[in-house]
Amino acid sequence: MPKHRLTDADAIEAGIRIARAQQAVGSLTLSIWANCFIGLTTVAILWSQNPARSLVVWFCGLVVLNMMRLLMWRSIHSRDLPRIDPELTLRILAAAAGLVGCIWAVAPFLETTLLGAAAHAYIIFIIGGLCCGAIVQSPASSNIAIAFCTPPMLSAIASLLWTGTTVNIIVALDVALLMAMMVRSSRRSQAAFVESHRARLAAMSLADSLSTANTEIRKSNEQLEILASHDPLTGLGNRTAFNRGLTQILQQNGDAGWPVALLVIDLDRFKLINDTMGHSAGDIVLTTFASRLSMLKDPSDLAVRLGGDEFAVVVQGPLAEERAQALALKILDAGAQTVPIQGRSVTSGASVGLAVFPEHGITQEDIFASADIALYAAKEQGRRCVCIFNPEIKRQLDRQRLIEMALENAIAAGEIRVLFQPQVNLLDGSVIGFEALIRWNHPEVGPIPPPEIVRAAKALHVSDKLTLHVATAAADLARQLPDLGMHGVPVAINVSPCEFSAYLLSQNLLEVVTAAGIQPSQIEIEITEEAILDTVTAGTELARLEQAGFRLAVDDFGMGHSSLAYIVGLRIDRLKIDRSFITGIAASRENQALVAALVGMGRALAIDIVVEGVETAEDAEVLRMLGCRFAQGYLYAMPMPPEVLLAWITGQRQPDQPPVSLA
Numbered sequence: 001m002p003k004h005r006l007t008d009a010d011a012i013e014a015g016i017r018i019a020r021a022q023q024a025v026g027s028l029t030l031s032i033w034a035n036c037f038i039g040l041t042t043v044a045i046l047w048s049q050n051p052a053r054s055l056v057v058w059f060c061g062l063v064v065l066n067m068m069r070l071l072m073w074r075s076i077h078s079r080d081l082p083r084i085d086p087e088l089t090l091r092i093l094a095a096a097a098g099l100v101g102c103i104w105a106v107a108p109f110l111e112t113t114l115l116g117a118a119a120h121a122y123i124i125f126i127i128g129g130l131c132c133g134a135i136v137q138s139p140a141s142s143n144i145a146i147a148f149c150t151p152p153m154l155s156a157i158a159s160l161l162w163t164g165t166t167v168n169i170i171v172a173l174d175v176a177l178l179m180a181m182m183v184r185s186s187r188r189s190q191a192a193f194v195e196s197h198r199a200r201l202a203a204m205s206l207a208d209s210l211s212t213a214n215t216e217i218r219k220s221n222e223q224l225e226i227l228a229s230h231d232p233l234t235g236l237g238n239r240t241a242f243n244r245g246l247t248q249i250l251q252q253n254g255d256a257g258w259p260v261a262l263l264v265i266d267l268d269r270f271k272l273i274n275d276t277m278g279h280s281a282g283d284i285v286l287t288t289f290a291s292r293l294s295m296l297k298d299p300s301d302l303a304v305r306l307g308g309d310e311f312a313v314v315v316q317g318p319l320a321e322e323r324a325q326a327l328a329l330k331i332l333d334a335g336a337q338t339v340p341i342q343g344r345s346v347t348s349g350a351s352v353g354l355a356v357f358p359e360h361g362i363t364q365e366d367i368f369a370s371a372d373i374a375l376y377a378a379k380e381q382g383r384r385c386v387c388i389f390n391p392e393i394k395r396q397l398d399r400q401r402l403i404e405m406a407l408e409n410a411i412a413a414g415e416i417r418v419l420f421q422p423q424v425n426l427l428d429g430s431v432i433g434f435e436a437l438i439r440w441n442h443p444e445v446g447p448i449p450p451p452e453i454v455r456a457a458k459a460l461h462v463s464d465k466l467t468l469h470v471a472t473a474a475a476d477l478a479r480q481l482p483d484l485g486m487h488g489v490p491v492a493i494n495v496s497p498c499e500f501s502a503y504l505l506s507q508n509l510l511e512v513v514t515a516a517g518i519q520p521s522q523i524e525i526e527i528t529e530e531a532i533l534d535t536v537t538a539g540t541e542l543a544r545l546e547q548a549g550f551r552l553a554v555d556d557f558g559m560g561h562s563s564l565a566y567i568v569g570l571r572i573d574r575l576k577i578d579r580s581f582i583t584g585i586a587a588s589r590e591n592q593a594l595v596a597a598l599v600g601m602g603r604a605l606a607i608d609i610v611v612e613g614v615e616t617a618e619d620a621e622v623l624r625m626l627g628c629r630f631a632q633g634y635l636y637a638m639p640m641p642p643e644v645l646l647a648w649i650t651g652q653r654q655p656d657q658p659p660v661s662l663a
Contacts, residue, residue, distance in 0.1 A: 011201075011205065012198055012201045012202055012205060015197070015201045016194055016197050016198055016201065017086040017087060018082060018083050018086045019140065019193075019197045019201075020086060020090060020140040020141055020190075020193070020194070020197075021081075021082035021083075021086035021087075021089040021090055021140075021141075022082045022083070022086075023139070023140035023141075023193070024082075024089070024090060024093050024138060024140055024141045024144055025073065025076055025077060025082050025089065025093070027137045027138065028069065028073045028093065029070070029073060030137065031133075031134070031137050032066045032069050032070050032073070034133065035062070035066055035100060035130070036062065036063055036066050038126065038129075038130060039059055039062045039063070040059065042107070042122075042123070042126055043055045043056070043058070043059045045122070046110070046119060049119060052110075054110055055110060058103070058106060058107065058110055061103055062100070062103050062104075065099055065100055065103055066100065068096075069096050069100070072092065072096060076089055076092070090141050090143065090144070093141070093144050094141070094143045094144045094147040095147070097134070097138075097144045097145075097147045097148035098147035098148065098150075098151065100148060101147060101148040101149060101150060101151035101152055102151045104127060104130060104151065104152035104155075105151035105152045105154070105155035106155070107123050107126070107127065107152065107155075108120065108123050108124065108127070108152075108155050108156050108158075108159035109155070109159060110123075120159065123156075124156050124159075124160070124171070124175065127152045127153065127155075127156050128153075128156075128175070128178060130148075130149075130152065131145075131148070131149035131152065131153055131179075131182055132182065134148045134149055135149070135182055135185055135186045135189065138186070138189075139189040139190065139192070139193045140190060140193045141190060142183075142186035142187045142189065142190040145182075145186045146183055146186055149179070149182055149183075149186075150179075153175060153178075153179040153182075154179075156172075156175050157172045157175050157176055157179070160172035160175065229241040229244075231290075231304070231305040233283060233286060233287060233290075233305070234286055234287055234290035234291075234305050235290065236290050236293075236294070236303050236304050236305045236311070237302065237303065237304035237305070238304060238305060238306075238307075239304065239306050239307060241302075241304055242302070242304040242306060242312055242314075243364065245302045245304075245314060246262070246302070246314055246364050246367070246368070247364050249302065249314055249316050250357055250363075250364060250367070252316075253316050253317075253320075253357070254357070254358070254362075258316065258317060258318050258320065259318075259320045259321055259356055259357060259358070259359070260314065260315070260316050260320055260356070260357040260367070261314075261315040261316075261320040261321050261323070261324030261325075261354060261355070261356050261357075262312065262313075262314055262315075262324075262354070262355050262356075262357070262367050262368065262370075262371045263312060263313040263314075263315070263324055263327065263328055263331070263352055263353070263354055263371065264306075264310065264311075264312050264352070264353045264354075264355075264368070264371040264372055264374070264375045265293075265310065265311040265312065265313070265331060265335075265350050265351070265352050265353075265375075266309060266310050266311075266350065266351050266375055266379065267285065267286075267289060267309035267310075267311075267335065267348045267349070267350055268335070268348055268349035268350060268351055268383045268384060269347075269348050269349060270282065270285060270286075270308075270309035270348055271309075273285055273341075273346060273348060277341060277342065277346070281341045281342065281346070282309075284339060284341050285309075285339055285341070285346065285348050286305070286309065288339045289311070289334065289335065289339075289348070289350070290303075290305060290311070292334040292337070293311060293313070293331065293334065296327060296330045296331065296334060297313055297315075297327065298315075298323070300316060300317065301313055301314060301315050301316070301327075302314040312371075313327065313331075315327065320356070321356050324354055324356075325354065325386070325388075328352045328354055328386040329386065331350055331352055332350055332352065332384060332385070332386065334350070335348060335349045335350030335384070336349055336350075336384065349383060349384045350384065351375060351378040351379050351383045351384060351385060351386075351387075352375065352378060352385075352386045352387070353371045353372060353373065353374030353375025353376070353377070353378055353386075353387055353389070354371060354374055354386060354387070354388045354389065355367050355368075355370035355371035355373075355374055355388075355389040356388075356389075360389045370389040370394070371389065373389055373393050373394050373397055374387045374388055374389040374393065375387070376393070376397065377393045399445055400452075400456070402442065402444055402445055403442065403445060403448060403452060403453075403456045404456045404459060404460055406442060406443075407453070407456050407457060407460060407462065408460060408462050408465065410440060410442075411462065411465050411466055411469050412465075414469075415440060415441075416438055416439075416440050416453065416466065416469060417438065417439045417440065417641065418436050418437070418438060418469070418470050418473035418474070418641075418642075419436070419437050419438075419439055419639035419640055419641055419645075420434045420435065420436055420437070420474075420477060420491070420639060420640060420641075420642065420645050421434065421435050421437055421632060421637060421638065421639040421640070422434055422632070422636060422637045422645075422648075423435060423492075423610055423630055423631070423632040424630070424631060424632070424636045424637075425629060425630060426620060426623060426624045426628055426629055426630065426631050427624070427629065429636070431486065431489060431649070431652065432489065432630055433489055433490050433491070433492060433524065433610075433630075434477065434489070434490075434491045434492065434645070435491075435492045435493075435494075435526070435632065436470050436473060436474045436477075436491060436492065436493045436494070437450065437494075437639045438450050438453055438466075438470060439639070440453055453466070454466070454496050457496075458496060458498050463496055463498060463499045464499065464505075464508060467493070467495060467496075467499060467505070467508070468508060468512065470493050470494075471493055471508075471509055471512045471523070472512055472516075473642070474491040474492075474493050474523060475491075475512050475513055475515075475516035475518055475522075475523065476516060476642070477491050477642055477645070478490070478491045478516070478518050478522040478523060479516050479517060479518050480646065481522075481649075484646070484649050484650065486649065488521075490521070490522055490523060490524040490551050491522065491523060491524065492523075492524035492525070492526050492551075492553060493523065493524070493525065493526065494526045494527075494555060495525055495526065495527055496528075497527070497528055500541040500542070504541070505541055505545070506541055506544035506545045506548055506550075509523065509525075509545070509548075509550065510548055519549065520548050520549035520550045521549050521550070521551060523550055523551070524550070524551035524552070524553050524573065524574070525545055525550050525551065525552055525553065526553045526554075526555040526576065527542070527552070527553070527554060527555065528554070528555055528556055546571060551573045551574070552571070552572050552573055552574075553572065553573055553574035553575070553576060553610075554572055554574070554575050554576065555576050556576065556578040556612075557575040557576055557577055557578065557598070572607055573607065573608060574607065574608045574609070574610055574630075575598070575602055575607055575608070575609055575610070576609075576610045576611075576612055576632075577595060577598055577609060577610070577611045577612065578612060578613075579612045579613025579633075580613075581594055581595060582595070582611050582612060582613045582614060582619060582623070582633075583613050583615065583619070584619070585619050585622055585623065586616070586618040586619050586621075586622045592622065592626060595611070595623070595626050595628065596626045596627065599626060599627045599628055600627075603627075608629070608630060609628060609629070609630065610630040610631065610632060611623055611628050611630070611631045611632070611633075612631075612632050612633065613632075613633050614631045614632065614633030614634075614635050614636070615633050615634045615635050616635065617635065619635075620635055
């Protein structure tokens, strides 16, 4: 059978039953002694009128029965039966009361043959009084009172009717009416008792519920306070505790004239661990580092987990900066220690940024921003190091922030200019291609180098928009070249390695050339050597570009770790030798040997070699002697906007004019 939960109503009803039983048991001893005393006085009065043996027998029976009730009371009380089984208790008491009532029912017939009408009236009076007293003594259980009253009252009525006189018959009717009133009063007394106890128990239940609710609310508030100020995973304070604590610490130490040092810590390689080994492994790394951090810090230091894999420690006191620097070095050592996970020893590492109040900021926001900037610099310096804030780092970050804020709008507004630099044949000066280059003159920052533009686009995830902007300009130039007699001359655009995994580059470029009405072979895609090595993502996209008909070139060749087999497999059209090997090559035997080897390799693989950064005639002559056929650099032409470039091309085609150089 299923077990049912006890409701509040059930509990109240159970409490009422217990209260009725306890009240009945509590009044039993008084009823017993009162019953015996009244029986004794009644027998004494009757005895004084006419001593009779029947009186003694009757009284002895009354006393014996009441003594049995007294023993029953002791047994019930010792066993705590009213609480254990209140219904059984009430039934036992009612049965015992009925037996005593039966003894008193004999009384009206004891004296009828002895004393006459006066004694009979006295007995009737005593029985009526006893019954009224029983009702008064048993307000909790009408059954007990009625069980006691019914036998003697019926006996009294019967004895009155037995005489047959008119007066006695009338008195019998009065006694019957009195009996009915007693029964009704007893029932009402019980109902009043029940209702009063129900109200009292309901009030107590409500009070208990309110007390329990208040206790639960207090516990919940305490738990919420803990949750609101502590990180559930590591047990350290959370960002809320950090904000509140840092504000208080800055105020207290500022009033005392003491410095406050803030360490902001970031775990290195945490994302890699999380991604490759699962979040449970990441949690182990976080909790282990938090435990080590708690052991390293002083009790007065505030250590928190700001979120993710970022932690912070606030160090206060007269020697706050010195203690913070020493703690930072210990944190680096703790981060470098291995963490056993899944039977493996995993190392994460940590980077730390340090800022000091009031030197690096006077408000909570300023000091945190300074420490965060220092942390960024620590990561830029190669991670696993401590960096202390300085204004130059902030200046660089402010510059980067300005660039990133304006970049997307600058692309949309055409403020990112696309210039084109010709690539020429070293033997006859004829143009063999163009490279698209970007320029941006920021209204606040000033001229921004192309690598910074590319990095900002990557950070903002707008590399596709930047490439689309450049590719559209390149396709527009490629569309006009055949009209100028330059058939088969490609226009090259540079593509960052990150773009191969960020979006479908080949699809976007196909849409551009289709809209311009040109062939894919008129566009050359320049990639770096890192992209060639990424055979999973970049390799697939490069194969799509090749299949679509785009020309492929490797930019800055010689600076990376290209796989020659992969270059051959991709059918690379051109290799561009980085300018670092070309500038000043006339005076460098090592660079001459390297370039000669690369040129020989290109011939063997049937791949065109283009040298970048040719700026002097001496370098150009050496390159021709080394077998280089194609070059690009300021010696031949600077990057030009499309309208200037078209004029330059037209000037190159005039037979009576020498090649134009903007160098």
